[in-house]
Amino acid sequence: MARRAEPIGAVPGIGAALLVAALIFGTLAAVALRAESGRGFAASDWAALRFTLVQALLSAGISVGLATGLARALARRRFWGRSVLIALLGAPFILPVIVAILGLLAVFGRAGWVSQVLIYLGAEPLQIYGLHGVVLAHVFFNLPLATRLILQGWQEIPAERFRLAAQLNAGPVAMWQLLEAPMLRRVVPGALAVVFAICLSSFAVALTLGGGPRATTIELAIYQAFRFDFDLGRAALLSVLQLGLTGCAAYVALRVSAGEGMGAGLDRALRRWDGAGGAARLLDAGWIALAGLFLVLPLAAVVLSGLPGLLLLPGAVWAAALTSVLVAVISTLLLLVLALPMAAAVALGRRKVIEGAGILGLAASPLVIGTGLFIVIYPIADPFMLALPVTALVNAVMALPFALRILVPRAREITMRYSRLALSLDMVGTAFVWRVFLPRMRAQIGFAAGLAAALSMGDLGVIALFADPEVATLPLQVYRLMGAYQMQAAAGAALLLLLLSMGAFWILDRGGRWHAEA
Amino acid sequence: MLRLEKCEIANGVFTVRADLQIAAGSRVAVVGPSGAGKTTLIEAIAGFLPLIQGRILWRRQDLNAMDPGKRPVAMLFQDGNLFPHLTVAQNAGLGLRPNLRLTLPEQAKVQRALDRVGLADLAARKPAALSGGQQSRVALARVLLQRRDLLLLDEPFAALGPALKAEMLDLVAEIASETGATVLMVSHDPQDARRIADHVILVAEGQAHAPQPTAELLDNPPPALKAYLG
Known part of the structure; x- marks a missing residue:
């Protein structure tokens, strides 16, 4: 008995981790081998690199800047609907990008609500396409995430400190120096790095709101090289560049980030004595109202503009919806088959191998994996025939890091609490898996599956690379309808997509917690 | 010995x-x-x-x-002797079969063991719905079935x-x-x-x-x- 006996083994998890690593490194190798045969970077490639960095920097700066004010307001105010608003800050994570884009267009587009007000006032309508449109969409997605990260920092200041500050009669400046500035110095760099890393691999936003030589991200350039020029060498070269970039950024983000912003307890009430003045109240109310409007209006626009079209959707949209549901189901199953053994293996102490593979998933870009898979499949079979399986697989790998964060703590708790009881009853192997591990993981499995299903349902990445005109997932169908200026149908389809994504998440998450014992 | x-x-x-x-x-x-x-x-x-x-x-x-x-060996630990997601009968039944695939005669045996420790009516309950003493009795019913x-x-x-x-x-x-x-x-x-x-x-x-x-x-x-x- 060299190693402590356990009722389950780590081998399947290590196998799954190796499989994921093989997929990521294998596609990378395929891409790199292709890239060598090419030439150096063209001027347009440098432009793509510059744009990618500039938009990511701007998005990160603006998101975190606004998030700091919003988190401060949320941290020191108690009001009706606060916990709903905080829960809503988690929603953009599973919101399909294309749905948000349509909502943002309806509010900030040339014919949007804001433009109509401007025209009424005699001003020029807004121009959303280009750098500022891309940044606007990124802020829409990442302001909530950054707010949750920073709010967590605020909540982690012990209640005693606030009591002490109140006792010392600390004014706003003293409060800032004593409590807020030190906390922000610790939390803000992490939030900046996380948002920056996310925005680096922006594809769908750049595809819809960017484009053209002046607003193309590297991911978009990969897509264009692939789709329009079928220049695999150039796509491969760009992929290597992209991977280097996201790899560095993901590494930095993991090193400097404190929490993941998905933790519970953010709606915990904390008694505060500061910020009682009229100006402070007005300031906080302003922050909360503006941020609330910024986040809620585009969603409201999707619902309002989508409702009339929902019943008149063309058959192609329903077919695409069915395809999307199918892809989401397969992707979710794949994710669970990979993530559950991996979570078990981490719980058994094989941390490094497994979490390494999980982090790889964080750094890997869907378009790079897609390009690699294409290069690998191309000589053997028609890659376009495999569009849907490839999409499901890539989506599962992309959801893996998040699923592991959800599953691992619980898996660790189960093995710690029930290993010995199970061993003493000779419940090992499948008996332990089916009778203890899976039933006790149910709530976490539901949550992870819900996230995976929603992410897969809303994904507009690899599918755009692979799909031929006959095949489409729902997000791709929405994009095509937009491209054909069928805005009514696009809005209806977007609403359907929103309902399906949120519905999938809700059903799976609820299903997992249904009658689950603590 | x-x-x-x-x-x-x-x-x-x-x-x-x-x-x-x-x-x-x-x-x-x-x-x-x-x-x-x-x-x-x-x-x-x-x-x-x-x-x-x-x-x-x-x-x-x-x-x-x-x-x-x-x-x-049958062992009872300081705590955590029952699985909270399994019923009383299932927790006891683990003493016969760790995978809980019990035959009818085995199910009858489980019921007799529960009778023996005074839990005949609580077979379908989950541990959370039992008192501390009742939970101990479930574990003892399992010991009885283990026959170690x-x-x-x-x-x-x-x-x-x-x-x-x-x-x-x-x-x-x-x-x-x-x-x-x-x-x-x-x-x-x-x-x-x-x-x-x-x-x-x-x-x-x-x-x-x-x-x-x-x-x-x-x-x-x-x-x-x-x-x-x-």
């Missing part, structure tokens, strides 16, 4: 030595100061802790190479009140006489030992001493036990 031959048990940095034997069918209390290694001794017999040297034999069979679940030669108790009733604890100990004694099991029971209360144990093993300063008759030892304690009993 249970023999611990020149055993040295590792538990992290500290070790417990034991060289003793226990007669089959006897009921032995393991007493001593906390941290002296009572639980370590029990867990080594159950197979959760490795031996640095020595052998553990039950009826001349070496247990060392056997996994915990394969040993002739050795029953190891690591203070499973410590959280119960004195009257309830006495009741459980009596039930343990009854079950042990019915199944003929040899009982080893960790305890820090000499009253528990007097209640059901015919012999006592004193564990102190990393050494498990050979069992001695309960009354003899407790009435006339050696210095190490005296310091502990106060």
Whole structure:
């Protein structure tokens, strides 16, 4: 008995981790081998690199800047609907990008609500396409995430400190120096790095709101090289560049980030004595109202503009919806088959191998994996025939890091609490898996599956690379309808997509917690 | 007979030595100061802790190479003896089949065991819906079904009140006489030992001493036990 006996083994998890690593490194190798045969970077490639960095920097700066004010307001105010608003800050994570884009267009587009007000006032309508449109969409997605990260920092200041500050009669400046500035110095760099890393691999936003030589991200350039020029060498070269970039950024983000912003307890009430003045109240109310409007209006626009079209959707949209549901189901199953053994293996102490593979998933870009898979499949079979399986697989790998964060703590708790009881009853192997591990993981499995299903349902990445005109997932169908200026149908389809994504998440998450014992 | 031959048990940095034997069918209390290694001794017999040297034999069979679940041992831990997501009947049924694929006769056996511990009507409940005493009874029903030669108790009733604890100990004694099991029971209360144990093993300063008759030892304690009993 060299190693402590356990009722389950780590081998399947290590196998799954190796499989994921093989997929990521294998596609990378395929891409790199292709890239060598090419030439150096063209001027347009440098432009793509510059744009990618500039938009990511701007998005990160603006998101975190606004998030700091919003988190401060949320941290020191108690009001009706606060916990709903905080829960809503988690929603953009599973919101399909294309749905948000349509909502943002309806509010900030040339014919949007804001433009109509401007025209009424005699001003020029807004121009959303280009750098500022891309940044606007990124802020829409990442302001909530950054707010949750920073709010967590605020909540982690012990209640005693606030009591002490109140006792010392600390004014706003003293409060800032004593409590807020030190906390922000610790939390803000992490939030900046996380948002920056996310925005680096922006594809769908750049595809819809960017484009053209002046607003193309590297991911978009990969897509264009692939789709329009079928220049695999150039796509491969760009992929290597992209991977280097996201790899560095993901590494930095993991090193400097404190929490993941998905933790519970953010709606915990904390008694505060500061910020009682009229100006402070007005300031906080302003922050909360503006941020609330910024986040809620585009969603409201999707619902309002989508409702009339929902019943008149063309058959192609329903077919695409069915395809999307199918892809989401397969992707979710794949994710669970990979993530559950991996979570078990981490719980058994094989941390490094497994979490390494999980982090790889964080750094890997869907378009790079897609390009690699294409290069690998191309000589053997028609890659376009495999569009849907490839999409499901890539989506599962992309959801893996998040699923592991959800599953691992619980898996660790189960093995710690029930290993010995199970061993003493000779419940090992499948008996332990089916009778203890899976039933006790149910709530976490539901949550992870819900996230995976929603992410897969809303994904507009690899599918755009692979799909031929006959095949489409729902997000791709929405994009095509937009491209054909069928805005009514696009809005209806977007609403359907929103309902399906949120519905999938809700059903799976609820299903997992249904009658689950603590 | 249970023999611990020149055993040295590792538990992290500290070790417990034991060289003793226990007669089959006897009921032995393991007493001593906390941290002296009572639980370590029990867990080594159950197979959760490795031996640095020595052998553990039950009826001349070496247990060392056997996994915990394969040993002739039923064990009750300090807490967490039941799975909260399984019903009372399922928790007890684990004593017959770890995968819970019970045949009809086996299900009837489970029901009889639950009858025996006074839980006949609660078979479909989950542990959360039971009192502490009832939860202990479920675990004892499982022990009854396991029919193992050795029953190891690591203070499973410590959280119960004195009257309830006495009741459980009596039930343990009854079950042990019915199944003929040899009982080893960790305890820090000499009253528990007097209640059901015919012999006592004193564990102190990393050494498990050979069992001695309960009354003899407790009435006339050696210095190490005296310091502990106060």
